[in-house]
Structure formats: C-alpha cells, structure tokens
Amino acid sequence: MSTLADPAPSSADAPAPLILDGASLTARTVGEVARRPTPPSLQLDDDAVARVGLASALAADLSTRRVVYGRTTGVGANRVEQTAGADLTGHGLRLLRSHAGGTGNRLSPRQVRATMLVRLNQLLNGHSGVSPEVVGGLAEAVRTGARPVVHRLGAIGTGDLAPLAQIALALAGEGAWEVGPAPDPVAFGAGDALGFLSSNAATLAVASIAATRLDVILAASHVVAALSYLALEGSPEAYAEPVHRARPHPGQVRCAERMRDLLGMRDTPPKGRRIQDPFGLRAFPQVNGPALDALEYLHAVLDIEMNAGSENPLISVEHGDAYHHAHFHTAYVATALDQARATVHQVAELSAARLGDLVEPDQSGLRAFLADGPPGSSGVMILEYVSHDALAALRQAALPATLGTAVVSRGLEDHASFATQAARAAGDVADAYTRVLACELVAAVRALRLRGDDLSHLPLAPAFRRALDALDDRTEDRPLTPDLAAAAALITDPGWSAV
Known part of the structure; x- marks a missing residue:
C-alpha cells in the first residue's frame, strides 16, 4: 500500500512515512510529496520487490527463447532489427543515449521528484522486467532527494521517452545530476533500458x-x-x-x-x-x-x-510470458x-x-x-x-x-x-x-x-x-x-x- 500522513505539510514538518507497493499510490499523494521541501521517508513493500526480481528473471529467460521487443530487437521501426549476439549491455546504453534528447526548459524540482516517485511505483508493479538493481538505484535517489537534469520537451503521449532516458542515464552514471548526492551508478542491461523508458511517468507526475x-x-x-x-x-x-x-x-x-x-x-x-x-x-x-x-x-x-x-x-510472471501491446x-x-x-x-x-x-x-x-x-x-x-x-x-x-x-x-x-x-x-x-x-x-x-x-x-x-x-x-x-x-x-x- 501507499500511505502519506499530513495532507497539508509545512516546511517544518518531518517527511511522512511513504510505503510503495506498486498498487495503491494516488495522484493526491504524489501531489503532496511533490509539495514537500524534503524527500519522503520511503519504504518499498517486500512483496513488490520480490515481484520485480521474478519478472526480471523471467524476462531474461524469455529473451533466450523468443523474440522480445526492445530486448532482442531494436525499437520503433527498428523492431525488425535483431540484437541477438550483440553486446546486450551496450544495446541498453545505446538505447538510453539515443533517446535522451530532451530539450527546452527543465522540469521543475517538484515535477522531477514526482516523476521519479511515479516511475518507481510503476516498476514495483512487477511487469517491466527491469532488474532489482535499477529499481533500488531509483529508490535511493528518491529517498535522498537526488535530482537528475530532466528537460521538458520530448514526449507526445505515447511514452515519456526523452525525460525518462535522462533519468536513466543519470542512474547509469552518464547523465547529469542537478542536486546530489548521486546514488552509486547501476548497470542497465538490454532489457532494463526499454523497460525503464516504457512509461508516461513524467506526464502523470505533471498531471498529478x-x-x-x-x-x-x-x-x-x-x-x-x-x-x-x-x-x-x-x-x-x-x-x-x-x-x-x-x-x-x-x-x-x-x-x-x-x-x-x-x-x-x-x-x-x-x-x-x-x-x-x-x-x-x-x-x-x-x-x-x-x-x-x-x-x-x-x-x-x-x-x-x-x-x-x-x-x-x-x-507476466503469472503466465510465464511476455505480451506486446499498446499500454503506452x-x-x-x-x-x-x-x-x-x-x-x-x-x-x-x-x-x-x-x-x-x-x-x-x-x-x-x-x-x-x-x-x-x-x-x-x-x-x-x-x-x-x-x-x-x-x-x-x-x-x-x-x-x-x-x-x-x-x-x-x-x-x-x-x-x-x-x-x-x-x-x-x-x-x-x-x-x-x-x-x-x-x-x-x-x-x-x-x-x-x-x-x-x-x-x-x-x-x-x-x-x-x-x-x-x-x-x-x-x-x-x-x-x-x-x-x-x-x-x-x-x-x-x-x-x-x-x-
């Protein structure tokens, strides 16, 4: 569950306990966390963390047995390009680098904080296949108030590709941090890159x-x-x-x-x-x-x-398979x-x-x-x-x-x-x-x-x-x-x- 005490915080308030489970975060909670002058006291639900690990293992296994978009292929119109036999870690980083093309004004500090919180909660839902290490790195950044540089332009309502790529590159140790301390860099494998980008978390944060x-x-x-x-x-x-x-x-x-x-x-x-x-x-x-x-x-x-x-x-850990769809x-x-x-x-x-x-x-x-x-x-x-x-x-x-x-x-x-x-x-x-x-x-x-x-x-x-x-x-x-x-x-x- 996600809970947040004190709906109208002041600068003197201590951060309220916030528990993320990937299933019960609300837009009003996101809005209140974004308003706070300090980062939330964050806890991740144990069952949710376990789901992340199971989905990551399943995704890695499926990628050895079948075509999985973004893991064994390129993305977008490059879906026909096979990456089998390539440097898969390099594939993930190339994907992040190529999509980190955001421009324009930077998102505000509260918008970046809200984006990271929403994306973390979504990953805890356990359907991305992203590794527990990536989820842990993002959680640490939210806890400490570290804030990467994220630009405003680069999405049209089919995935916040540019903003999320900038966050991911920062977590990987390549992108810039506006406010530190930066968490220790985490490795983004081939499946982690698209799994992290495949979300509208920035849009949801701004809307919330x-x-x-x-x-x-x-x-x-x-x-x-x-x-x-x-x-x-x-x-x-x-x-x-x-x-x-x-x-x-x-x-x-x-x-x-x-x-x-x-x-x-x-x-x-x-x-x-x-x-x-x-x-x-x-x-x-x-x-x-x-x-x-x-x-x-x-x-x-x-x-x-x-x-x-x-x-x-x-x-889907429940069904032991990967499904291609249009939830983006x-x-x-x-x-x-x-x-x-x-x-x-x-x-x-x-x-x-x-x-x-x-x-x-x-x-x-x-x-x-x-x-x-x-x-x-x-x-x-x-x-x-x-x-x-x-x-x-x-x-x-x-x-x-x-x-x-x-x-x-x-x-x-x-x-x-x-x-x-x-x-x-x-x-x-x-x-x-x-x-x-x-x-x-x-x-x-x-x-x-x-x-x-x-x-x-x-x-x-x-x-x-x-x-x-x-x-x-x-x-x-x-x-x-x-x-x-x-x-x-x-x-x-x-x-x-x-x-």
Whole structure:
C-alpha cells in the first residue's frame, strides 16, 4: 500500500512515512510529496520487490527463447532489427543515449521528484522486467532527494521517452545530476533500458501536481463565490436542497451543499434582493459541479495509470510470458485532462461575471467600481481587465490537446494522445484560474468592507477574517498588485478554504 500522513505539510514538518507497493499510490499523494521541501521517508513493500526480481528473471529467460521487443530487437521501426549476439549491455546504453534528447526548459524540482516517485511505483508493479538493481538505484535517489537534469520537451503521449532516458542515464552514471548526492551508478542491461523508458511517468507526475492544485483552487472557489454572494445579497433559493435533489448530478449537489454550509443555510434563509440572481450566482452549482466531477474522474484515471503495468512488452510472471501491446498510449489521461480543463474554464467565466456584478451599482447597491473617493474615482475598475486577461490565457490553455495527431517512426507509430501537452496545459489553467479568482476575491472583500456587514456568525467567518487581514483595508484609488498577490496566496493555501 501507499500511505502519506499530513495532507497539508509545512516546511517544518518531518517527511511522512511513504510505503510503495506498486498498487495503491494516488495522484493526491504524489501531489503532496511533490509539495514537500524534503524527500519522503520511503519504504518499498517486500512483496513488490520480490515481484520485480521474478519478472526480471523471467524476462531474461524469455529473451533466450523468443523474440522480445526492445530486448532482442531494436525499437520503433527498428523492431525488425535483431540484437541477438550483440553486446546486450551496450544495446541498453545505446538505447538510453539515443533517446535522451530532451530539450527546452527543465522540469521543475517538484515535477522531477514526482516523476521519479511515479516511475518507481510503476516498476514495483512487477511487469517491466527491469532488474532489482535499477529499481533500488531509483529508490535511493528518491529517498535522498537526488535530482537528475530532466528537460521538458520530448514526449507526445505515447511514452515519456526523452525525460525518462535522462533519468536513466543519470542512474547509469552518464547523465547529469542537478542536486546530489548521486546514488552509486547501476548497470542497465538490454532489457532494463526499454523497460525503464516504457512509461508516461513524467506526464502523470505533471498531471498529478496540476490536479492536486486544482483540488485546492476549486475548494477556494466556493469560499470566494460565497463572499460575493453576501456582498451582492444573493438569493438562497438557487442553492436550496430540494432544487438539487431534483437533478442530482454529484458535483452539482456537492457544490450546492458546500455553499449552504459556508453560508449557514440551515433553516429557511431570508430572501435576497432579487427574485433571480445573475448566472454568476444562480448557476454556480450547475457550472462548478461538472468541474468537480471532471476532476474526480481525472484523479481516478491517474490513480489507475500510476499503479498500472504499462510497459511494452508486459512481463507476466503469472503466465510465464511476455505480451506486446499498446499500454503506452494515454488516451484516457489526455481526454480526462481535456475535460477537466474545459470545465474549469467555464467556472472561471462565472468568476469574471460575478466580478462584473460586484462593480455594477444596480447589483451591489454600492458606488460604481466599488470606488470610495472623489467623483470619478476608479476603485477596482482595473480588476476586470486583469481578470479577462487571465481568462483569455485560461481559454487558450483549455483548448483540447486531443485534436492533434502525429505519425512518427517511419509511419509505424501513427497516432498520439498528446496527454503530455494536456498535462502541461492543466498547470497553466491552474495558474490562470488562480488569477481570475484573486480578482473576484479582492473585489468581494472590498464590497463587504464598504457594506460594513458582520459575518462573524457565519461558518465562512474564519476565511473572511484571514482575507481582511491579508488585504489592504485602504479603499482610495491605489495600485492593487499587492492585493492580488495576497489574494492568490490565500486561494492556493489548502487551509484557507478548509472552514
């Protein structure tokens, strides 16, 4: 099993015990390990280590009796090239060297750590045929916090070949380490090389970090929307339990229930200022709900992938054979990421709409742009421009990656999922949505200050108090950049929305 204590670590926390068994690691665990400033206190399950040894022995034996892709042959279109009688250790190293062609920016430290953790867990599943020595070397690097140099570009959703080759070459003693101490070099035999490369661990790592960030941001979106609801004197009917029981999509029901919890809607609350609110308030559960559901589905897909025997060929100790297949193709991951990004974009649109309501006197009952100065004061006028700039960036990042296609390796590999690009875009969506929500939060808190409302009796009062403390209380015209930075820090803090 994999376990991780303390879901919201601080820099003062000791690393939580983490046990890997190749079967129960989760994307949320990966995201939390990546956030920690120190490497995990790692333990490998004994049964999983034994599976690695059995699969390695079987793969070596099969390679003496039959053709096994990547072990007795070249790879890709070179699958017809036989390596029998060649220097098999040299074959493995040549494979790593030729595929370590990543370029562009380096993966971030947390992305590299997450990639190594995911790949280690997958290898413990026991289907790669990689030697126990290679698995041990990777485990030691994860334990000590050693970090190889890994570049961002070099994958299209059919195996993270370039990033994983750079990690493997570092383990073999040839590649560069960005942070040490480097573990003792391990030998990569002919079967170890492809077995190590045959994974989408980097894509899964980047996706897991983005999904975990979106967990936090979507949770914050409920608090921000609730504050806007109070500032705009919204109608409680839109969140009423009978309404959502009548069309019980899981995410929609969760969102409406969370809004009732934050706003203390236990008894029949008083009516709002309007018989019906604008969509930004009234349709929030119907738009936020699909994002919650899509994110849960994304987590479920990632959890399956990081515990899967995805290597090609798959070495089956149970059946005593090797199977050639297409588990390297990540259509599930790509489509789940596309769906999650698209649904988050819609939620962000509602945040920009609520910001427009907050600066409109007919909706807020306050001065235009929440100004509090001489006639012609601009107040928070600039926030709409900032919000829509960020929303435009989010819109671009939400475009489907799965509409792309590729034909490579002399036509043999004639389709790609582009899950790698979808995972990167998910991180961009998290960045942009944070900025959109920060604009709304700054405006909502200012509106509530101007109204002078007492929220101390409401469940969201602790979050409101923290926002009051974090945001400048001056309401004259002034630069709002520091306020936006402080608001973004609240939105990305898991503790802020956990009220």
